[in-house]
Amino acid sequence: MLLIRPFMRMNKDRIKSYHIIFFIFVVSNAGGALTPIGDPPLFLGFLKGVPFFWVVEQVWLIWIIAIALILAIFFMLDMNNKAGAKEEQQYSGKIEFKGLKNLGYLAIIIGSVFLDPAVMSWVPSLDPLPVGIREIIMFGVVFAAFKTADKSVLKANEFDFGPIKEVAYLFVGIFFTMIPALRLIADLAKENSDVFTSSLFYWASGALSSFLDNAPTYLNFMSAAMGKFGFDLNGGAAQTQLFLQNPDAIQYLTAISVGAVFFGAMTYIGNGPNFMVKSIAESAGVRVPTFIEYIIKYSLPILLPVYAIIWFFFFRG
Amino acid sequence: MTIQQCIDEKKSGFLYGNRLILPFKGRFLKVVVEKDIITDFSPSSKGINIVEEDYYTNLYFLEYNFLRETLSEYGNIKIIVVEKDDNIFDVSKHKKIAVYKTDTHEATIEETEHDILFIE
Numbered sequence A: 001m002l003l004i005r006p007f008m009r010m011n012k013d014r015i016k017s018y019h020i021i022f023f024i025f026v027v028s029n030a031g032g033a034l035t036p037i038g039d040p041p042l043f044l045g046f047l048k049g050v051p052f053f054w055v056v057e058q059v060w061l062i063w064i065i066a067i068a069l070i071l072a073i074f075f076m077l078d079m080n081n082k083a084g085a086k087e088e089q090q091y092s093g094k095i096e097f098k099g100l101k102n103l104g105y106l107a108i109i110i111g112s113v114f115l116d117p118a119v120m121s122w123v124p125s126l127d128p129l130p131v132g133i134r135e136i137i138m139f140g141v142v143f144a145a146f147k148t149a150d151k152s153v154l155k156a157n158e159f160d161f162g163p164i165k166e167v168a169y170l171f172v173g174i175f176f177t178m179i180p181a182l183r184l185i186a187d188l189a190k191e192n193s194d195v196f197t198s199s200l201f202y203w204a205s206g207a208l209s210s211f212l213d214n215a216p217t218y219l220n221f222m223s224a225a226m227g228k229f230g231f232d233l234n235g236g237a238a239q240t241q242l243f244l245q246n247p248d249a250i251q252y253l254t255a256i257s258v259g260a261v262f263f264g265a266m267t268y269i270g271n272g273p274n275f276m277v278k279s280i281a282e283s284a285g286v287r288v289p290t291f292i293e294y295i296i297k298y299s300l301p302i303l304l305p306v307y308a309i310i311w312f313f314f315f316r317g
Numbered sequence B: 001m002t003i004q005q006c007i008d009e010k011k012s013g014f015l016y017g018n019r020l021i022l023p024f025k026g027r028f029l030k031v032v033v034e035k036d037i038i039t040d041f042s043p044s045s046k047g048i049n050i051v052e053e054d055y056y057t058n059l060y061f062l063e064y065n066f067l068r069e070t071l072s073e074y075g076n077i078k079i080i081v082v083e084k085d086d087n088i089f090d091v092s093k094h095k096k097i098a099v100y101k102t103d104t105h106e107a108t109i110e111e112t113e114h115d116i117l118f119i120e
Helices: A004-010 A017-033 A040-047 A054-079 A101-112 A133-148 A151-156 A162-191 A198-211 A214-228 A237-243 A247-265 A272-283 A291-315 B003-008
Strands: B012-016 B019-022 B026-033 B036-038 B048-052 B057-061 B077-083 B095-101 B106-111
Touching (some): A004 A017, A017 A291, A040 A247, A054 A291, A162 A198, A162 A272, A198 A247, A198 A291, B003 B077, B003 B106, B026 B057
Antiparallel strands (some): B012 B019, B019 B057, B048 B057, B077 B095, B095 B106
16 A cells, blocks of 8 residues: 555556556555465464465465466556657656655564564463554554654645545444354354365355455454364464364465455455555546446456466366 | 746635635636545536636535535645636646645645646
């Protein structure tokens, strides 16, 4: 999401709505499939004991193929866009960083991601409080970054809490309304885990991640997959690591991981950043498709065939 | 007064309720407020009604009650406008401006050429 402004600025003389859509496809979603800090479901898996580099080891080839296919489609669309091509651009050749100190804040945020009692035993748990050390650090950094920010940079970025508020309201609604659906899935998954195949894990986690939040969807299907082998998701990291020693388990969890992350791009509500990117693009004057247009004109004809190819070669069966 | 003179002389506009008063007259092409991209300025438009007076212009934002509350501290209303005497078909004459609220009803007007991202 941080990259949407530079991306729009680079393409400002030729930007069209499909630029924003492909940014959502690649940068906000599919691109994040490689590590637990790339997308929340993988991070939840990490907290449950999936090793940090396990995902990249399993997913790298799928990731390369999916990204290459999406970018190839983007390239074909973009070849016809000649807007701005004739205009001579003048560049100063000077590189200037504004707000460089924020990289320090960002480093703290990324570092604090790992401050979880499940990952580092020396990190104190703040149970029964709803937040932990990590969240306190993150909120502290957010507050400090906002208070110490250069006002001219905030103005140039048109800083506004609007997009994050919009996502927060939306996802509060989604989280409340998804509880019954997730309960149902959890029960179905538990009762029918024997008949679950990697195909089913892939498409089911994908379909639900398209409309509900992908993080709890991932956990529910991971729980079902572990249940097939007699393991309990809440049994600690050791159980997860034992689970991952089975080749079938690896296949199932890979299908769930890819389904949950990739399909987050199918709708604006599949993943939090989708909505924020849409919001930032619109406030910069770029018209982007409506919710239905996005699905009919972009995600169904472009993403679904790509994801079907991924399924055919990696998860069929 | 031309739009360029207003910018150069840092003339202010005003925000009252859903009304933006700009100290110039021009041909409006696009207005962006929040996430609304408004390009229909016809009399039947549900977005903005433009009413010209002798030397200034009123923009009535029909779907907003209080523009000052709508705009955040760093938020703005972005406008693409052409001087009355300029050729509207010459893209180089399209001026991109941003209007910011202040602590009073005054609204500052700035060109968006360099820092503010505003796509035509």
